[in-house]
Amino acid sequence: MNWFTEPFHYEFMQRALLASILIGFTNGFLGVYVVLRRLSLVADALSHSLLPGLAIATILVGLSPGGMLFGGLIAAVIVAVGGQLISRSSRLKDETAIAALYIIAFAAGIALIKYARVKVDLTHFLFGNILGTANNDLWTSFWIGAVILISLVVFHRPLLIVLFEPFVARSLGIKVGWLQTLIILLIVLAMISSLQAVGVLLSLGLLILPAATIYLLMDSYQFLTWGSGILGMIGAVCGLWISYWVNIPSGTAIIIVLGFMFFMAYLFSPKYGLLTRYLPSSHLHDESLKRWGKNGDTHHH
Amino acid sequence: MNQLIIKDLTVSYHRVPAIHHLNLTIDSGICAGLLGPNGAGKTTLLKTIAGLITPETGSVEFSGKKIRAGGKTIAYLPQRETIDWDFPITVRGLVEMGRYPELGMWKSFRDVDAKIVAEALHLMQLEPFADRQIRALSGGQQQRAFLARAWAQESDIYLLDEPFTGLDKNARESVTGILHRLRSEGKLIMASHHDLGEVKGIFDHVLFINGELVSYGDTASTFTEENVQKTFGTEIFSGTHG
Numbered sequence: 299m300n301w302f303t304e305p306f307h308y309e310f311m312q313r314a315l316l317a318s319i320l321i322g323f324t325n326g327f328l329g330v331y332v333v334l335r336r337l338s339l340v341a342d343a344l345s346h347s348l349l350p351g352l353a354i355a356t357i358l359v360g361l362s363p364g365g366m367l368f369g370g371l372i373a374a375v376i377v378a379v380g381g382q383l384i385s386r387s388s389r390l391k392d393e394t395a396i397a398a399l400y401i402i403a404f405a406a407g408i409a410l411i412k413y414a415r416v417k418v419d420l421t422h423f424l425f426g427n428i429l430g431t432a433n434n435d436l437w438t439s440f441w442i443g444a445v446i447l448i449s450l451v452v453f454h455r456p457l458l459i460v461l462f463e464p465f466v467a468r469s470l471g472i473k474v475g476w477l478q479t480l481i482i483l484l485i486v487l488a489m490i491s492s493l494q495a496v497g498v499l500l501s502l503g504l505l506i507l508p509a510a511t512i513y514l515l516m517d518s519y520q521f522l523t524w525g526s527g528i529l530g531m532i533g534a535v536c537g538l539w540i541s542y543w544v545n546i547p548s549g550t551a552i553i554i555v556l557g558f559m560f561f562m563a564y565l566f567s568p569k570y571g572l573l574t575r576y577l578p579s580s581h582l583h584d585e586s587l588k589r590w591g592k593n594g595d596t597h598h599h
Numbered sequence: 600m601n602q603l604i605i606k607d608l609t610v611s612y613h614r615v616p617a618i619h620h621l622n623l624t625i626d627s628g629i630c631a632g633l634l635g636p637n638g639a640g641k642t643t644l645l646k647t648i649a650g651l652i653t654p655e656t657g658s659v660e661f662s663g664k665k666i667r668a669g670g671k672t673i674a675y676l677p678q679r680e681t682i683d684w685d686f687p688i689t690v691r692g693l694v695e696m697g698r699y700p701e702l703g704m705w706k707s708f709r710d711v712d713a714k715i716v717a718e719a720l721h722l723m724q725l726e727p728f729a730d731r732q733i734r735a736l737s738g739g740q741q742q743r744a745f746l747a748r749a750w751a752q753e754s755d756i757y758l759l760d761e762p763f764t765g766l767d768k769n770a771r772e773s774v775t776g777i778l779h780r781l782r783s784e785g786k787l788i789m790a791s792h793h794d795l796g797e798v799k800g801i802f803d804h805v806l807f808i809n810g811e812l813v814s815y816g817d818t819a820s821t822f823t824e825e826n827v828q829k830t831f832g833t834e835i836f837s838g839t840h841g
Contacts, residue, residue, distance in 0.1 A: 334686070455699045462686050462696075466675060469650040470700055471667075517732035519687050 305542040310429050314495075314548065317431045317439055318534035321492045321504065322552075324443035326530020327450065328488050329509030330523045331481055334461045338506050339393065340378070341485050343400040347377035348489055348498045349407030352423055356414035363438045367490050374486045377403055426497035428538060428548040435494045442491040446484050450523070453477065458519060495534070496549035507556035508533060514563040514570050533559060601627040601662040603648070603756060603787055608657035610640070610647050617643045619811045621657070625789070625804070627755065630782045632802035632818075633791040636831050639809045641791040642678070645758045648789075649675035661756060671700040674749030678760045679741070684734040690744045691729040694719050697751030719747040723777060739770025746777055757781060759790035763797070775801050798822055 305311050332341050351373025352366050359365035381396030388395070411420055422430075450457070456472045467474050489501040496504055508530035509522075516522050537552030544551065565573045608621040618640040625631060633641050646652045648659050650666055650673065659666050666672060674697075688696075697719070698712045720726050723743040728736055733744060742762055749757055757778075763771050778788050778801070789806070792798065798805060798818065805822045807813035807830040814826045 452704060455702070455704055459696065459699065462683065462688065463677065465651060465681070466677065469673070469675060471670075513687065517687050518689050519692055522687050 301543075302539075305539060310431070311538075311542065313431045313433070313436060314428045314538055315535065316436055317428055317495055318538045318552070319531050320436070320439045320443050321495050322508075322531035322534030323527040324439070324446050324530075325488050325492055325501075325504040326508035326512075326533075327523050327527035328446055328484055329505045329507075329530070330512070330526045331450065331457065331461065332485060332506055333509040333513055335478075335481060337481065337485070338502075340396070340482070341489075341505055342502050343377060343381075343396045344374045344482070344485055345489050345498050345502050346400045346404040347374045348486070348493070349373075349423060350403045350410055351407075352493075352498075353407045353410035353414065356416065356418055357410065358415075360415045361418065363434060366493070367438075367487075370490050370493075371483075371486050373403060373407075374482075378482060422497070423493070424497045424499050425547060426493060426495050426500065426549045428495040428552075431494055439491040439494075442487045446488060449480065449484060453480070454523075457481075496552060500549050500553050503553040503556055504530065504534070507553070507560050511556070511560045511563045514560075514567045517569075529559065530556070601755065601785075601787070603627075604660045605648070606658050606660075608644075608647065608659065609655045610643050610652055611655045616655070617810065618647070618808070621808070621812050623806070623812060623815055625787060625806075625815075627787045628782055628785045629804050630778050630788040630802050631790070631804040631806050631815075632798050633789055633806050633808065634793075634795070634798070634830065635791075635808040635813075639830070641808065642760055644808065645675065645760055645789065645791060648756075649673050649758050651675065671752050671754055673756045673758060674752050674754035676742075676745045676749065676757070676759045676762060679738075679764060684741075687732065689730050689732055690725055690736070690740075690747075691716065691720065693733060693744055694725075694747045694751050697748040700752060715751050715753075719751040722750060722780075723747040724773075737770060738766045739773055742766065742770070742774050743777060746774075746781075750781070755786060757786055757788045757790075759788070761793065762790050763792060763794065763801075771797070795827065 306315055332338060348370040351369035351371070353369075354373075355362075355365040355369030358369075377396065377399045380399050381392055384390060384395035384399070385392035390398075408420065411418060411423065456467070457477060459467045459470060459472060460474050460477050464474055485505065488505060489498070492501045492504050508526045512522055512526040512529055516525055533556040534552050537555040538548050540546075540555065541548040541551035563571065565571050568574060603623075603625045605621055605623040608618060609616055610618045621644070633644065635641050643652065647654050648666070650659075661672055694716050695708070695712075698708065698715065702708065702712065720729050723746055725740065725743055725747055728740055728744075733741060736744065746757070762774060766774065778790070782788055782803070790802075792801070799822065802818055804816065805818050805826075806815045807821075807826050809830045809832075813830045814821050
């Protein structure tokens with residue numbers, strides 16, 4: 299077992315492990331709402347729009363978590379609201395408007411980061427470095443994780459109705475627009491917490507891959523969120539562990555592991571896998587036996 | 600006797616009226632068929648009663664109270680095509696959603712809620728399928744699952760949008776049986792329907808609309824060739840053949 303535990307003898311690896319657990323679980327849990335609300339592309343746009351906000355924050359206040367949180371939030375809101383404004387005031391549809399804005403914001407972010415007060419490495423923002431996790435990063439991830447999980451647990455009933463039947467939700471007195479804004483806000487928070495680990499470009503993977511995987515495996519909403527959280531956690535820890543031995547960037551390793559899980563589920567999910575569906579199944583037969591025959595022999599022919 | 604009273608209801612989409620000045624009173628314990636050609640405003644009327652669309656003028660009341668969003672009085676069952684059948688929810692999970700208006704955000708799911716859910720599943724003969732995902736059901740079972748949720752919500756009014764579309768004969772009969780049972784419990788049922796050949800077996804009252812109320816009354820006296828002509832114009836729609 300030495301090869302298994304060896305990486306975690308180092309203090310920086312212990313902090314990275316803790317960060318993987320926190321970030322993996324939080325992103326996985328939230329990701330279910332992103333996937334079910336079909337916000338994956340919006341989340342992609344948000345992740346790119348974080349960059350100029352982070353750049354401006356580092357220009358104004360340096361590398362403080364609070365500043366980055368605030369800067370990232372404002373930039374994401376500007377892109378989301380700006381996209382709506384452009385689509386309403388022109389003939390463009392909103393997905394084009396948002397895509398145009400976020401890629402402009404992204405370029406502006408790369409340009410701006412040169413002027414940061416402290417020296418920052420662009421690749422650090424883009425791809426993260428979980429091995430550099432400091433104690434205050436862990437606290438940021440912890441509090442963000444707590445806010446996200448508590449919000450989702452508290453609002454799980456109205457959220458479920460909004461996800462399943464957005465039109466019926468209104469008749470039940472649910473504030474659909476308000477909940478949608480809440481989810482977007484939580485996405486931005488989750489991305490900021492995973493910045494240190496995987497960076498803005500790969501944060502999307504941490505958010506949607508576990509949820510997409512579990513969606514191919516499970517049928518019940520209650521298990522989906524927790525299952526996705528646990529899967530995200532396992533993926534992040536495995537990725538971290540592999541990155542130690544294979545010597546590839548940890549963020550990249552985490553996304554590759556999650557991606558591997560996703561393709562396995564896509565192909566081999568017991569119920570919804572591509573290959574499973576083409577394999578001979580005893581399912582219907584068993585069921586008809588259960589219903590019609592007691593000893594099962596009578597229906598062979 | 601509880602009554603659904605609709606007064607001077609006008610509903611518009613972008614200033615184009617879909618329903619004009621509709622006045623109607625329906626008693627509880629009635630199973631009413633909502634009939635009219637495409638674009639007659641059937642879905643619009645159901646959604647407006649359910650509180651999903653805000654009317655331009657007029658009001659909808661039940662037992663003397665204005666229907667408000669957030670109440671559990673009304674259960675609205677949308678058309679099949681509008682539902683995401685891949686959604687990760689089981690039949691039981693769906694029926695449990697019916698308790699949410701009562702529970703709100705904070706109250707925990709109690710034994711009494713579990714009991715109501717179990718009764719709903721029993722009543723709709725869904726117990727063997729309770730743990731299935733909703734796509735893994737037949738059309739009739741899917742319709743019954745949504746009826747079970749409405750029942751668990753303890754609604755007084757059931758609004759159904761084309762509940763019989765795509766159902767085979769057996770499924771139609773079982774859903775009809777359940778609607779009649781709900782009627783005998785004093786529920787008010789209103790369902791839009793396009794197959795005129797089956798109206799008599801399902802509905803005790805009919806409601807003809809075509810942008811406005813053409814006629815409402817019990818099936819025996821109101822479901823006449825004349826009213827069908829008036830509602831559907833010169834072209835008589837005889838429903839699906841077969």
